[in-house]
Amino acid sequence: MPRLREMCETSFGINVFGYLTSIQSQGVLARTLVQVLREQGVPVAITDVAPDFGGTGQDQSVCLTGTDEASSQPHPISVFCFTPTDTETFLERNPRLADRDRITAVVVALEHHVLRPEFLPALEAVDLVLTLSDFITDAVSAGVPGSTCVPFRQAIPSRDVEKVERSRWGVQDRDVLFVNAFDTLSDSCRKNPLALVRAFAEAFPDRDDVALLMKIGHLGDDADLGGQAVTAVAEAAADPRVRVVQESLEYSEVLGLFASADVVVSLHRSEGLGLTLMEAMSVGTATVATRFSGNLDFMTAENSALVECELVPVRTPYPAYQYLVDRDVWAEPSHEDAVRWLRRLADEPDLRARLGDAGRADMETLRESVMGGDVVEGIKRALRSDVVWTHRDQSALKRLARPHGRLRLGVLRHRAAVAVKGVLEPQSQRRSRG
Numbered sequence: 001m002p003r004l005r006e007m008c009e010t011s012f013g014i015n016v017f018g019y020l021t022s023i024q025s026q027g028v029l030a031r032t033l034v035q036v037l038r039e040q041g042v043p044v045a046i047t048d049v050a051p052d053f054g055g056t057g058q059d060q061s062v063c064l065t066g067t068d069e070a071s072s073q074p075h076p077i078s079v080f081c082f083t084p085t086d087t088e089t090f091l092e093r094n095p096r097l098a099d100r101d102r103i104t105a106v107v108v109a110l111e112h113h114v115l116r117p118e119f120l121p122a123l124e125a126v127d128l129v130l131t132l133s134d135f136i137t138d139a140v141s142a143g144v145p146g147s148t149c150v151p152f153r154q155a156i157p158s159r160d161v162e163k164v165e166r167s168r169w170g171v172q173d174r175d176v177l178f179v180n181a182f183d184t185l186s187d188s189c190r191k192n193p194l195a196l197v198r199a200f201a202e203a204f205p206d207r208d209d210v211a212l213l214m215k216i217g218h219l220g221d222d223a224d225l226g227g228q229a230v231t232a233v234a235e236a237a238a239d240p241r242v243r244v245v246q247e248s249l250e251y252s253e254v255l256g257l258f259a260s261a262d263v264v265v266s267l268h269r270s271e272g273l274g275l276t277l278m279e280a281m282s283v284g285t286a287t288v289a290t291r292f293s294g295n296l297d298f299m300t301a302e303n304s305a306l307v308e309c310e311l312v313p314v315r316t317p318y319p320a321y322q323y324l325v326d327r328d329v330w331a332e333p334s335h336e337d338a339v340r341w342l343r344r345l346a347d348e349p350d351l352r353a354r355l356g357d358a359g360r361a362d363m364e365t366l367r368e369s370v371m372g373g374d375v376v377e378g379i380k381r382a383l384r385s386d387v388v389w390t391h392r393d394q395s396a397l398k399r400l401a402r403p404h405g406r407l408r409l410g411v412l413r414h415r416a417a418v419a420v421k422g423v424l425e426p427q428s429q430r431r432s433r434g
Contacts, residue, residue: 002389003101004076004101004102004103005383005389007076008076008077008103008383009383011043011075011076012042012043012075012076012077012380013042013043013044013045013074013075013076013077014037014042014043014044014045014075014077014078014079014379015044015045015046015047015070015073015074015075015077015078015079015102016030016033016034016037016044016045016046016047016070016078016079016081017046017047017049017070017078017079017080017081017082017090017097018030018033018046018047018048018049018079018080018081018082018107019048019049019050019051019055019056019081019082020034020046020047020048020049020062020063020067020081021048021056021057021058021059021060021063021064021065022051022055022056022058022059023055023058023059023249023250023251023254024051024053024055024183025109025273025275026051026081026082026083026086026107026109027051027055027058027059028251028275029081029107029109029132029152029154029275030081030107031059031061031062031157032154032155032157032370033079033081033107033152033375034046034062034063035062035157035371036370036371036373036375036376037376038062039371039373040373040376042376043075044075045069045070045072045073045074045075046062046063046067046069046070047067047068047069047070047071048063048064048065048066048067048068049082049090050066051086052089053185055248058248058250058251059250059251059252061157061159061251071094071097073097073100073102076102076103077102077103077104077105077379078097078102078103078104078105079104079105079106079107079130080104080105080106080107080126081106081107082106082107083108083109083119084106084108084118084119084120084121084122084123085118085119085122087106087122087126088121088122088400091397091400091401092400092401092402094401095398095401095402097401098394098397098398098400098401098402099398101394103127103128103383103388103392104125104126104127104128104397105126105127105128105129105130105150105379106122106123106126106128106129106130107130107132107152108123108129108130108131108132108136108140109132109136109272109273110135110136110139110140110272111186111187111190111270111271111272111293112139112270112314112321112324112328112330113135113138113139113142113328113329114139114143114323114324114327114328115139115140115142115143115144116320116321116323116324117323119143120143120144121400122400123140123143123144123147124144124147124396125393125396125397125399125400126397127148127388127392128148128149128150128379128382128388129144129147129148129149129150130149130150130151130152130375131149131150131151131152132152132153132154132272132273132294133153133272133273133293133294133297134294134297135272135293135294135296135297136272136273136294137149137151146391148382148385148387148388150375150378150379150382151374151375151378152375152378153297153366153369153370153374153375154273154275154278154370155278155282155363155366155367155369155370155371156255156278156279156282156363156367157367157371158367159252159255161252161255161256161259161283162252162256162259163256163259163260164253164256164257164259164260165260166260169213169243169245170243171211171213171243172211174209175209175210175211175241176209176210176211176262176263176345176346177210177211177212177213177260177261177262177263178200178210178211178212178213178261178262178263178264178265178342179212179213179214179215179257179258179261179263179264179265179280180193180196180212180213180214180215180264180265180266181214181215181216181254181257181258181264181276182215182216182217182229182266182276183216183217183218184216184217184218184219184221184222184225184226184229185217185218185221185225187225187226187316187318187320187321188222188225188226188227188228188229188230188232188318189226189228189269189315189316189317189318190268190269190270190316190318190321190330191228191229191266191268191269192228192267192268192269192290192333193214193216193228193229193232193267194228194231194232194235195267195333195335195338196212196214196232196265196267196338197212197232197235197236197242198235198335199267199335199338199339199342200212200242200342201236201239202335202339203338203339203342203343203346204241204342204343204346207346208241210241210346211241211242211243212236212241212242212243213242213243213244213245213257213261214232214233214236214242214243214244214245215245215249215254215257216229216233216244216245216246217246217248219233219244219246225317225318225319226316226317226318227317254279255279255282255283258276258279258280258283258285259283259284259285261280261285262285262286262345262352263285263286263287263288263342263345263352264276264277264280264285264286264287264288265287265288265289265342266287266288266289266290266295267288267289267290267307267333267338268289268290268292268293268295268331268333269290269292269330269331269332269333270292270293270330270331271293271294271295272293272294273294273295273297274289274293274294274295274298274299277289277295277299277304278295278298278363280359281298281299281303281304281356281359281360281362281363282359282360282363282367283360284356284357284359284360285356285359286304286305286345286351286352286353286355286356286359287299287303287304287305287355287359288304288305288306288307288338288341288342288345289304289305289306289307290306290307290309290331290333291306291307291308291309291331292309292311292330292331293330293331298362298363298366300362302358303355303358303359303361303362304355304359305341305344305345305355307333307334307337307338307341308333308334308337309331309332309333309334310331310332310334311329311330311331311332312329312330312331312332313325313326313328313329314326314327314328314329314330
């Protein structure tokens with residue numbers, strides 16, 4: 001039996017690289033993986049990576065900022081909790097990580113069924129693809145035939161959440177508060193805030209007991225990324241009931257904001273998962289979302305208000321999605337149905353309570369399944385099959401890490417990090433595990 005395969009069976013453990021202290025969605029996914037592994041008693045080494053787009057140290061629930069345990073890859077499996085392109089960049093900067101013979105996996109969040117060409121090198125080079133929803137599994141299976149997908153379903157780990165005082169946002173306690181949260185770096189056209197602003201205006205032309213709070217990340221960048229968020233904010237500027245929040249929040253505050261809302265709304269055109277909706281449901285807040293894409297893995301007519309839609313060709317000025325224009329489809333949520341649901345939820349507190357309770361109960365059930373180690377069993381099951389071992393090509397990962405065949409600064413950086421880690425690791429492990 002090859003040595004690596006034997007290690008996977010006798011010394012199963014995982015090295016996790018990710019934005020482990022960032023509140024961005026990729027950070028949340030990485031923390032979930034670490035928590036699952038620890039819950040299941042799986043040996044895990046972790047490295048917190050600072051994202052190029054900023055934002056680190058905002059949630060230290062699984063490790064301290066800058067923790068570096070995984071660089072020496074002490075375990076036979078390495079998981080990169082980045083987008084495929086970020087994984088490629090990370091390996092280019094740290095090419096020595098591709099030199100050791102390890103089973104490699106990438107956690108994939110995709111918002112479209114057609115894979116962007118720049119995703120293919122990383123997806124083809126790794127041994128396993130951890131997928132967050134059936135929507136993503138279908139996309140990877142179609143775009144990279146022969147890939148081995150392992151379901152990595154998500155849940156929001158249990159934690160105490162304190163509601164954020166509404167007065168912080170200038171919202172009165174009596175108001176029915178609708179909340180929408182997104183980042184323009186994820187394509188404001190896909191997130192579709194303009195549809196929400198227009199639905200809110202039509203649903204409540206003259207009511208003064210409703211409010212809409214839009215938590216928008218990187219609004220200043222949106223003009224160069226598509227501009228729909230900028231347009232939505234401008235269109236809502238004359239409505240005093242609409243609040244726009246741009247400040248950076250700790251993850252606990254994000255959950256507290258959702259808990260203080262009456263309804264969290266997403267009239268998205270496509271979602272790989274819909275993490276914001278999952279977060280809102282986990283704190284017992286009623287949710288409204290488009291009836292399309294990854295969110296349908298956990299949203300049903302019993303626990304959510306699902307807005308009808310029609311599928312239309314992808315049209316967006318977002319630079320990263322230009323390959324998808326007219327090559328893929330996404331949803332156009334029904335304006336009329338969105339207006340209907342906003343009015344119903346504003347008028348029917350019992351409906352809000354029922355959906356909120358059902359959503360929280362379903363998220364608790366999902367959490368038990370996820371924390372029960374489904375992804376661990378999925379990885380072990382994949383590695384017991386001959387498929388992974390027959391098709392794996394370690395040289396593909398090396399080519400990904402050294403596309404030009406020369407040593408990079410990342411080699412020196414990696415060696416220095418390993419040396420420093422050898423000195424600091426005992427203290428780091430003690431502190432990160434509390």
